[in-house]
Amino acid sequence: MVSLKTKLGDWELDNPIIPASGTFGFGYEFAELYDINMLGTFSFKGTTKEARFGNDTPRIAECTAGMINSVGLQNPGVEAVMEKELPKLAKVFNKKVIANISGFSEEEYVYCAEKIGKSDMVGIVEVNISCPNVHNGGMSFGTSAESAEKITAAVKKVTDKTVYVKLSPNVTNIVEIAKGCEAGGADGLSLINTMMGMRINLKTKKPVIANKMGGFSGPAIFPVAVRMVYQVYEAVKLPIIGMGGVSSAEDVIEMMLAGASAVQVGAENLVNPYACKDIIEALPGAMEKYGINNLYDIIGGAH
């Protein structure tokens, strides 16, 4: 029998499948569809210091093999997440969760990390320095190695939790950013966030989404994600959560061969609410097809 188990540092996961932040809410609504305890874990909706409504609508644009979103970090704020959302989640989920946080200043990252780090339910704090949808926002921290290092170090200082930094693909050299995070003390890396994209409505002749540009995700970006995971795996010693267009068990295997210890599934949850369940159930068959007994053994196998 094949083994789906993998590890993120010391954290052993039953399988590598993790719904990505922003595509799974705070989990409990998906629990109405299937037992979400079958997941490796999941990463909850990006949380900020203050509550945010996010950007104007339309926030969504269709693309070939993908979509653009410009939600803009809509969330109830870190206090409400801890007081209202996590208790609801606790009723249906018995594993630790990944807390995805964003900010508009170092102080906000630190505030969020310190707060959320106090929750027993949190296994990893995932620091999003790569949200493309907020002006003067998280993205700017993710485009230079220096600022990435600085935010990482500041967050590490205020929490005992494992800290992963979520990287943007919209950079000239993702390896430098990854090294900055490593230097700042990151325990791991999540990559890639969405790519900056735009669609124009031919009828109105203006950008489809109100904020003009947004984060492009879906199967279309998978080859870029595989490339970046491969590059970062060669350059840093940290465990990697790979993501970007993963939509099948085969994609999970490819991402792990490139160097991912676990894999987040994002946009696919939005077109198939059972995507993660389906992928977990398809993995054993795919592994047998390609002669893989133990998923953990293939991490970085393509190098």
Place this chain on the structure above:
Amino acid sequence: MVSLKTKLGDWELDNPIIPASGTFGFGYEFAELYDINMLGTFSFKGTTKEARFGNDTPRIAECTAGMINSVGLQNPGVEAVMEKELPKLAKVFNKKVIANISGFSEEEYVYCAEKIGKSDMVGIVEVNISCPNVHNGGMSFGTSAESAEKITAAVKKVTDKTVYVKLSPNVTNIVEIAKGCEAGGADGLSLINTMMGMRINLKTKKPVIANKMGGFSGPAIFPVAVRMVYQVYEAVKLPIIGMGGVSSAEDVIEMMLAGASAVQVGAENLVNPYACKDIIEALPGAMEKYGINNLYDIIGGAH
């Protein structure tokens, strides 16, 4: 009756459709399929100072809605292009052509530009500072504004031809690079080149292509291309040739609304050798559908 005419600087084109470099050879082989004089013009295979065989095979990988190529600038060298390829083209093509050139040093760019600039057949010299497939090659010139400016200025100094610089999307800030080219005296910009991507063969568990990574193109990258053309149009005054995943008349209109004065079609030529002909023939109908009488009028219309 609708008008497909457009302009690149002073050069009036019958229509905006231009097969992209590397997908149309030196044109004459496509002339066996249809009269290539119906094209706006075309950009010929990337040419270097010396003849190059290019990279090892496999050079091609399939992706969702796209492909990765790692040809590595295979070409017979600029002298052979002028002595053998252009004369063959002259027999079947009566418009000026775009000469795409690459190099591994400033000296090589200058050498190529000076040589090819002497051909009467050349309307634009398109300086590729963004080929992702050559180690220590053209790509490095395209990832900083300073080097982009320097190469542009050097090429401008040795030729009287109109000079377009072809930009890489694999950068943090394409606007800065575009401004560098403008400062260096570029007459226009071509964007985007391919994105860096990778696929892994699940059977061999190694990268599909021999060179590991390659240039990712096809409809998958279209939203990134539209976004970058939109951004660059806002930041510089130069005419833009837009490209990246264009595969239909609707895509052409979208790219022009984003800010392109003309549009290159790349990967689509490889899955449909009649792609450019089909798009040109579909344009009047698409224009009518969206109430466009004159293509030239919609350039940058989404701003």
Place this chain on the structure above:
Amino acid sequence: MEKTNFVINSNKKIASDVYEMKLSGSVKDFTAPGQFVNIAIEGLYLRRPISVCNIEAKENGQGELTLIYKVVGKGTEKMSAMTEGTVLSLLTALGNGFDTKRCEKSALVVGGGVGVPPMYGVTKKLIEEGKKVTAVLGFNGAGDVFYEEEFKKLGAKTVVTTADGSYGIKGFVTDAIKIMETEGGEAYDFDETFACGPEPMLKALYNATDITGQYSFEERMGCGFGACMGCSCKTKYGNKRICKDGPVLVKEEIIW
């Protein structure tokens, strides 16, 4: 919500660019008229949300759905070319739908263009519940009109307006309602409004009447089931997701 396959029984044009598709499958999760389905279409990434016009329930939770859609883009264009026997993956019973219980005796049902189809299901339910229904259906022109007879067959007093006056009352739905209001008495004894249509129509209606009501909104959606926050809107009762907490909002909570 259920993710399940349906088979197309028929798919025909019923007005200019407007098609009626009937499909068989599991309808067990539907709870109210005004809910919608999200349809996976080969070759397109996002599913396409289409409001449900009618449900004919059969045994064991199975039934026939009627969807009416207008060809406005690639998705609906592909749908219009689909033939009998084609299998489609649907997410069913999405959104809250209309609460017909809020109407006590007499309902004003208003539909505009592709906002008309869900109002058919609402009308049917209201009439089953023994309530009086006046349906005002607005279209652009005579060629766009559909389902007038179907509303009449349900027993609704049915008024059609066209913007260009080529059929029925010339003008917008609010013009027809104004006439009723002027007439007064039984012509205007409504205790609840049910409406679906383009936002300008909804806003005009909101301002034209004092009657309480439920308004169904459209927004570009990502998932259609509340996961992506793509279709959020602000209401007096807090942020809502059009796809999950809507598409129907009560008049009291709407912020324009």
Place this chain on the structure above:
Amino acid sequence: MEKTNFVINSNKKIASDVYEMKLSGSVKDFTAPGQFVNIAIEGLYLRRPISVCNIEAKENGQGELTLIYKVVGKGTEKMSAMTEGTVLSLLTALGNGFDTKRCEKSALVVGGGVGVPPMYGVTKKLIEEGKKVTAVLGFNGAGDVFYEEEFKKLGAKTVVTTADGSYGIKGFVTDAIKIMETEGGEAYDFDETFACGPEPMLKALYNATDITGQYSFEERMGCGFGACMGCSCKTKYGNKRICKDGPVLVKEEIIW
């Protein structure tokens, strides 16, 4: 080359993971056996190159193509599920094909696995030209063998080898050829070799015989018609594109 639609007449399994598809369409551009077609497959970006096994020409340039393919990935998997009546877009008559005129009297035709199908067309043409053909067909095991009878019906002396010895001569095609060479005389009077198969087979064959010949190569292709330079190889006669200048190279030019 022609870009044209074909209709599938039949598509059936003929060996382990190997399918035979027959399609009708325009075959007017084909000039030689060993040419291939490039097939657009719904949902996949690149076309799939498949060598032509046989052409039955009919009137007005129309005819029936036989393609034999092995399921090795997504493209061929999708092909294997296609049914009669399905319409496919093909680029036809790609590549140079084999030059049967280079054989004067007696041909050694060698095919390995999915390299066997184009050798059927070569054999047919050679026999039509009045030449003697000995066909050596190599497979992995008995379950993989196909088209032995078809080669015999053409009139070729047909020898089958299997790597595991479960059918025919045990070993590789070169083992069968060695036996013929040892026998000598009429069993080994070849003046030209025609070969298609995996590169290790081609290389073993190249080294095993002194006979001149034509070898058909495989490479991962982009376009299939010479535009993208995806499948370039070096030869003693200069750089060549497998898809356009090949897939058939003459023995004299091959660089291993």
